[in-house]
Amino acid sequence: MKRALTTGCAAPALLAASLSILPAILPAGPAAAAPFACPSRGGNLVFGQEANVNSLDQMTSSTISTRNIAMNIYESLVTRDENNKPIAELAESFEESADRLAYTFRLRQGISFHNGKPMTSADVAASFDRYKRIGLQRSTLDNVAGWETPDPATFVIRMSKVQPTFIEALSSFSVPIVIIPAEHKDDAPQQLRPVGTGPFRLVEFVPGSHARLARFDNYRPNAAFEEATGFGGYKQACLDTVTFRIVTEASARVAGLETGELQGVEDIPTQSVEAMRKNPNVTVLPLKNWWIQIALPNTAHAPTSNLRFRQAVQAALGMEDIMDAATDNNYTLNVGFQYPNQPSYTDAGKETYNINDPERAQKLLRESGYKGEPIVILTNRDYAPMYNAALVMQQQMQAVGIKAELKVVDWPTSVQMSQKVNSTEWHFFHSGWGTQPALGALATMQFLAAPGANYRPRDDKPDPEVEAAWSDMNTKPTEAERNAAFARMQKLVLERAYAYPFGSLTKVQAVRANVQNFRPFRIPRFSNVWIKP
């Protein structure tokens, strides 16, 4: 028996719920309500983006700045909805074989690329070919033996071994397998010609300056939905053009929004938020859970190799102060490695979080045999939240008698240092996990598993119990079992102080008041956004 998944009006929820067990064939039903229609068409929107974009090759770039633009141009077979659950996008339906070693995707009909060519399974296969060759996260296809195109509307993936989480991995938006015309499959890395199937097509791209997109008139929305959801759903381009202008200076973004030169911006600095709220021409849109602020110990090097010492540090930390400094008071406290609004969120290990008990810390410190040696906190200034969090962590550690020092380098250097096996140069490494937690527990916990577990175990050999939980997260057949394994892994990691997640950061976006239906998400989405005349 084959188990099939489709997307109808109720299908997204069912789809996600059934991903683990794929219980039955779901019929593709008609949409229950009228699909979204643009209340007003036309207008040009200019969006101030904080980070530079070097390339729009979505297969070879994991940067947020590339994704912001490219995911308005490209689409994939499967993607994520508003709650980051997998949904079909260019696929109309997909089914898993009884032996779980094949996935058959039926493609939506009438889809064409921005160059006018109709999309067929040959294009999908060519896209997978390119991704397998140069895609940044081509490890997604490690368990894939190959793919076939039995007819122009069907694409089949054959697995070399069963991977219950395959659809979850395939629908990742971190570096998605976007579908491109077959004739572009040999484009060099970072040089992919920007032709997709999305509601907007690229008109002009000047690296370092701007990217201008225009409505793709032949776009066919996904009729299985009524509204846009996440990266997919029923999408329509109401605007004539959208221009992403690179404005790296926060004050310049705010000024641009005030004058109306920019109709939307990301990352409003905290000191400007209040003024923006009072401005009747501006709508402020906080985007909670943008990333998890985190520090990781080097467990290959004394004294952070000592569990008691790591627990002493854990007991000393007060998360409100750390997050306040890191985010300018734009944060949410939460335990662990998922955001509280996610289905896989668990507070397992909560007793280790936000203890802020100096006496207990000092007691644990004495038990650890700490002799006052310098403790190096590795951080950077490229990401201000990481530097500020490290600064407060240093003070809190000093308050309990730990001789904590900051080592400030730039981000590439700190990553390089943190990845060295058996390094003696640092004890704590500051980072931020954004995209992976949003993708789910599986994407996040790979940071804490071999190879390259971020707590840097001696000789790169992670804790066997943590690894066992990680293995269960990947191989258990049902979602419930995998979630239980995640809870076990989180609890182990927190109890053994292999990571110190401080809380999650809120990113503040804003648009002009006449910009309608702009909903903050992990990318600025311009489908179904319209300008009030």
Added chain:
Amino acid sequence: MIGVALRRVGSAVPVLLLVSLITFGMMRLIPGDPAAAIAGLSATQREIEQIRADLGLDEPFLMQLLHWYGGLLQGDLGRSILMGKGVVAVTFERLPVTLGLSAYALVLTLIIGLLAGIVAALRQNTAVDQLAMMFAMIGISVPNFFLGLLMIILFSVRLGWLPTGGYIPFTEDPLGWLRSSTMPAISLAMLQAGLLARITRSTMLEVMRQDYIRTARAKGLPARQVVFKHALANALIPITTVVGIIISLLLSGAVVTEALFSIPGIGGLLTQAVLNRDYPLVQGGLLLVTAFLVLVNIGIDMLYAFLDPRVRYE
């Protein structure tokens, strides 16, 4: 003269080779992993290692150096790691933007700096002199970033006269270019104008005390002729030297201004390349910018002979 120019160009070759070697070595000496920078914030170690292998960054230092000089001899400066395009193409996309902005700022610098310096010298120890030098001090003291922000608030947010940022190419819309480049050019020019005003003033004061100026005045020449034909012409040699330095400073100062006003110039490109350890782009881009500056300085040297016949290049 042509022979002199060719000899100067020839002598620039070792300079460029040395610059390229220093840049190559420095980029490898500083810690930091280009693969980590490309992979972004949320990359796993496995992905970073994969990128490193893809880019050939695991090759020995000497092999990388040989590849670099081998390519250089064939006019190939490599491909930008971040952008996937040829370094020459990427640099020549951005260099004209910065050169245009710097040229605009240079014109403002010369007008403001020379005028303020000459007026201050001619009205030494008067209120005009004090005002001009106060203006020069403000230009030198106020960081161009801060000045730029103040101008955005005044001319864009309050008055709505000029755009807050962005760039319009001159070839597309000359008036649009002027509007988008005016505030950046002023913020770049103010520091240099302040320096030039002070140097022009002191040079002019020295020249104005020379005997031949006194003689020219005694002969009854009009003041304008004394100042512009005799005094300024002789003061131009040190001023020209300073202008050569100012051109270099304008190019390097453009980094901050470009970031503030969202201008896609070479300053921002190279800064980003350094921060992301884009080795080929830093090496090639800096080499091209250095070559340009060497040419500017050769041009300034040639100008000496034109301005002062006493200077001989035999």
